[in-house]
Amino acid sequence: MGRKAIDIAKLDVEKLIQMLNEALSEEWLAYYQYWIGARMLEGPMRSEVEPELLLHATEELAHAELVVNRILQLGGTPVLNPSKWIEYAKCPYEEPNDPYVEVILQQNLDGERCAIQRYEEIAEYTYGKDHSTYQMAIQILNDELEHEHDIEDFLADLARLKEDIRKIRL
Numbered sequence: 001m002g003r004k005a006i007d008i009a010k011l012d013v014e015k016l017i018q019m020l021n022e023a024l025s026e027e028w029l030a031y032y033q034y035w036i037g038a039r040m041l042e043g044p045m046r047s048e049v050e051p052e053l054l055l056h057a058t059e060e061l062a063h064a065e066l067v068v069n070r071i072l073q074l075g076g077t078p079v080l081n082p083s084k085w086i087e088y089a090k091c092p093y094e095e096p097n098d099p100y101v102e103v104i105l106q107q108n109l110d111g112e113r114c115a116i117q118r119y120e121e122i123a124e125y126t127y128g129k130d131h132s133t134y135q136m137a138i139q140i141l142n143d144e145l146e147h148e149h150d151i152e153d154f155l156a157d158l159a160r161l162k163e164d165i166r167k168i169r170l
């Protein structure tokens with residue numbers, strides 16, 4: 001499949017496919033981290049944070065779709081067994097065993113920062129060599145940067161809220 005796609009890629013396609021499979025595993029774990037985290041959530045601003053986390057979850061799934069399509073175009077085999085997700089992922093899955101909103105947000109923030117690194121790495125590897133994968137990496141990277149920003153905003157709002165309450169008590 002996609003012989004021309006493989007021919008025109010001026011790089012180690014096997015290495016790229018491995019990187020993309022790692023990214024695919026990370027996207028599924030990120031999806032689940034957001035999705036289950038949104039359900040566990042407790043604490044202030046929950047009604048605002050929850051829908052945003054669920055929106056991020058669906059966007060991570062859309063990334064998984066982009067990545068899997070590219071793996072297939074390159075003639076690779078996508079990860080076929082979820083048991084490989086943890087093994088392949090470089091971004092650790094952080095179990096949301098503390099449901100407090102700030103803890104969940106911090107876990108998701110760590111995940112986003114790791115995803116940003118991942119797509120930076122793929123963009124660097126493919127720059128000037130595989131325009132299609134490069135373009136995809138940049139598209140996903142822009143979403144991850146936006147996700148990071150959304151979470152930072154929530155954490156700043158929560159910090160401000162706590163500060164205001166502290167002042168009232170003084």
Ligand SMILES: [Fe+2]
Pocket residue numbers: 027030059060063115140144
């Ligand atoms: Fe993603």
Ligand SMILES: [Fe+2]
Pocket residue numbers: 030056060112115143144147
């Ligand atoms: Fe993200």
